[in-house]
Amino acid sequence: MTMWVFGYGSLLWDPGFPVAERVVARLDGYARSFCMRSIHHRGSEEVPGLVLALDEVAGAQCQGLALRVEPGHEAPTLEYLRERELISSAYLERMLQIELADGGRVEAVTYVIDPHHVQYCGGLPLEEQAQIIAHAVGGRGPNTEYLYNTATHLSEIGLTDPDLQWLTERVRLITS
Numbered sequence: 516m517t518m519w520v521f522g523y524g525s526l527l528w529d530p531g532f533p534v535a536e537r538v539v540a541r542l543d544g545y546a547r548s549f550c551m552r553s554i555h556h557r558g559s560e561e562v563p564g565l566v567l568a569l570d571e572v573a574g575a576q577c578q579g580l581a582l583r584v585e586p587g588h589e590a591p592t593l594e595y596l597r598e599r600e601l602i603s604s605a606y607l608e609r610m611l612q613i614e615l616a617d618g619g620r621v622e623a624v625t626y627v628i629d630p631h632h633v634q635y636c637g638g639l640p641l642e643e644q645a646q647i648i649a650h651a652v653g654g655r656g657p658n659t660e661y662l663y664n665t666a667t668h669l670s671e672i673g674l675t676d677p678d679l680q681w682l683t684e685r686v687r688l689i690t691s
Contacts, residue, residue: 518589519623520596521613523547523579524567525661527668531599532592533585539616539672540581542625545569547577547676549644550637551628555602556655564651564658565644567665568606568628570637578674581615581623593624600626605634645682649689659686 520526521542549565558564569577584592600606606626613623628635639647651658663686666679 516589517586517621518584518592519613519621520582520584520592521579521611521623521625522582523569523577524665526582527580527672528664530582532595533588534582535585536581536583537672538581538583539674540579540613540621540623542569542577542579542611542613544571544573544575545577545627546572546575547579548637548678549639549648549682550635551605552634552636553651553653553658554634555653557653557658557661558647558651559653562651563634563647564653564661565636565639565647566658566661568635569625570628570630578669578676580672581613581621596624596626603632603634605629605632641678641681642685645685645689648682649686659690662686 547567548570550570551566551568553564553566554560557566607629609625610622611625612620614620648658648662666683
């Protein structure tokens, strides 16, 4: 069985598993936003950072990448993703239908935010997000690196996210 994973944040530039194919894709009903406090990877419990999550929003769409897992690597990939993405149970693992750039549809492993989790922080003003991102550092590095890598890779695959563009410019000003 073919396994697909939907990437919208760090999975775009650091999937951590063997990828056989990358295809621009769209997920309906969810918005990409910095709505999860990061206390492990891009922040700490003392100084939480922010990471992207998919927030369920009626009428929203998120553009990202459908990543087809290299055949034969499905089980270890799922184990790896669960260890990485479910570290604090703020994400929920879902099998969601995504639309590929060619119009095809596939089911993909997708990690969405649990809006009832203590790390959920949807609706923060962009300026507050920028201030948090500019100063937080976690086990996988500075929060700024996460923002910059995600924005760069979205741009490289021809996708724009106005909020990420604004945050990138603002965080660069704060940290310069």
